[in-house]
Structures are given as C-alpha cells and as structure tokens.
Amino acid sequence: MNDMMNVDAAAEDAEMQTYMRNGEKRALSLGNRGPLRFDENGKLHEDILEAYWQCGFYVFEGVLGKEELVDLENDFQNILARLPIEKDSPIDAQCQPALGADCEAPTLFWSKPLADPFGGTELANGRHPIKMPEPDVAAGAPKEVVYLMLGSLQFSEACLRLYGHPDLLRVAASINGEDFTPFNEAIFIKEPGRGASVAWGGDGVAHWDNVDWDQGTHGYNTMAQLYGCTAENGVWVV
Structure with a gap:
C-alpha cells in the first residue's frame, strides 16, 4: 500500500x-x-x-502604515494583471501590451512553479551555492511563472515612495555612511503553490576578499513583505 x-x-x-x-x-x-x-x-x-x-x-x-500597504498592494495587483500570459508573449491576459515587453534591460525572470532556478548553478556569479528542494506542482499549474521583477520602480509609484522612505534612508546612512548609493530594486513574487524558491546567497561579488573590507562597506538589502513573513507562509527561512 x-x-x-x-x-x-x-x-x-x-x-x-x-x-x-x-x-x-x-x-x-x-x-x-x-x-x-x-x-x-x-x-x-x-x-x-x-x-x-x-x-x-x-x-x-x-514601519509601513495601512494606507501605504494598500497602495503597495494595489500597484502589485496591477502588475500581476499586466504580466505576459507566458514567457516572451507581448500581451497580457487582457490582450493588452504586457508589462515589461518593451524593456531593453532584463526585467522579468521566469521559473517552473516551486522550482529553484538559481540554487546550485553558476547564475548570478554562483552566489546561491545550494539548491532548494523542488516539490511536485499541483495539476493545472502553469508551465512557468514570473518569480522576480527587476526595475520595479518604473511600474509602481508606491514602490518608488517606499524606496525613498526618509527613515529607511536614515538607516542606510547609519550603516553605510552618508555617501551611499541606492542601486537596485526588485519584487520577488511567491504565489502559494507556484512561487519559486530563492536559496541563501551572498549578494554582490566585488568586495568580499578586499584587504580593506569593512562590514559596513558592502551594502545590504531592505525588504518589505507585503503579506507578512510568518512560520506558516515561510516567505523567508533562516
């Protein structure tokens, strides 16, 4: 049996x-x-x-109030509705021009549902050394899903406002010094039963072996979890 x-x-x-x-x-x-x-x-x-x-x-x-979270969620739902119906498609589900279809820079990253596209590979300079388990997907799941969007500030006014949150910029200045540069923005999309895994990785590849390395020099990530991070949803596991 x-x-x-x-x-x-x-x-x-x-x-x-x-x-x-x-x-x-x-x-x-x-x-x-x-x-x-x-x-x-x-x-x-x-x-x-x-x-x-x-x-x-x-x-x-x-840090974020209810109104800010509502604005972020509204923009996020609009982004989801405008994603291509499949990889490389120029249209969304409403047969309108898909979000990111005309972008020259890498913008949308696709993966099989519940997969770990970076872990254990040489992608992103091999900075995700371990591959996460890849569970079986439920019947009817799409062949591929968008799990990562770069350049998200161009698609969301709410994300742009959050990026310039004065208190978060004060945090950055306290850690990296006054002369810091915000240089990257992204949205990870982890839909239940579909979202890809992101294995542990050390961001950046330039300074780890620098003889003058300082722990405040390298930079760091600030992450806002739109739907929270709990033991149940397992968005981040340390």
Whole structure:
C-alpha cells in the first residue's frame, strides 16, 4: 500500500504546529526586532546596530502604515494583471501590451512553479551555492511563472515612495555612511503553490576578499513583505 495512505494527518499537523511554534520562540528570542529607533543625533539606535551586526538581519516592525500597504498592494495587483500570459508573449491576459515587453534591460525572470532556478548553478556569479528542494506542482499549474521583477520602480509609484522612505534612508546612512548609493530594486513574487524558491546567497561579488573590507562597506538589502513573513507562509527561512 502507498505510504501516503497511512499518513495520520492530524498527527502530522500537530507536529508541524509544534515545529512552527518552537521556531517562532527562537526567532523572538534573538533580540533583533522592534520599531525604528534613532538616537539624539538622528543615527540608528546603537542597540539596533549591535543586534544587526550580531544576527546579520533586523526585523523592523510598524514601519509601513495601512494606507501605504494598500497602495503597495494595489500597484502589485496591477502588475500581476499586466504580466505576459507566458514567457516572451507581448500581451497580457487582457490582450493588452504586457508589462515589461518593451524593456531593453532584463526585467522579468521566469521559473517552473516551486522550482529553484538559481540554487546550485553558476547564475548570478554562483552566489546561491545550494539548491532548494523542488516539490511536485499541483495539476493545472502553469508551465512557468514570473518569480522576480527587476526595475520595479518604473511600474509602481508606491514602490518608488517606499524606496525613498526618509527613515529607511536614515538607516542606510547609519550603516553605510552618508555617501551611499541606492542601486537596485526588485519584487520577488511567491504565489502559494507556484512561487519559486530563492536559496541563501551572498549578494554582490566585488568586495568580499578586499584587504580593506569593512562590514559596513558592502551594502545590504531592505525588504518589505507585503503579506507578512510568518512560520506558516515561510516567505523567508533562516
């Protein structure tokens, strides 16, 4: 008999719930989350910087208000509606010119659903060394989906406003120094049952071996999760 016929769904669910709750406790015990705080000189609070250097990431809570999130979601849903019906198609589902179809720079990146297109390959200079598991896809899933969009600021006023958020720019100045350059923007799209995996990777390839390397020189990512990051949705797993 197929082993799947012998699975105790209730027991499996209980075990998964325990696993997720334990993970949440560990995450909350790291001491690397909370609201944005600045000192009397306008610099990022020393406690936040210390936790960031210690853990490698910091979770800022309450940075975006409800109105900002609504604006971002509206723009995002508009982007989804305007994507090509398939790779290299010039039209969207409404038979209108597809978003990104006339862009000269690489803009839309496609993948098989639930795949890991970068992991374990030489793509992006091989900076994603490990390939993630690639689960089977449900019947009826599309052959390929857009999982990454570069140059997203040209398609979303809300994203552009977020990119220039004054408090987030103050964070960047506190970490990288006043003379920093924002240079990249992207949207990762992880639809349930379809979105591609993105394995761990070290962004950038230029400075890691520099004899004068400084941990604040390399740069860092700021990421906003439109629908949150939870143990259940597993958007980011560290």
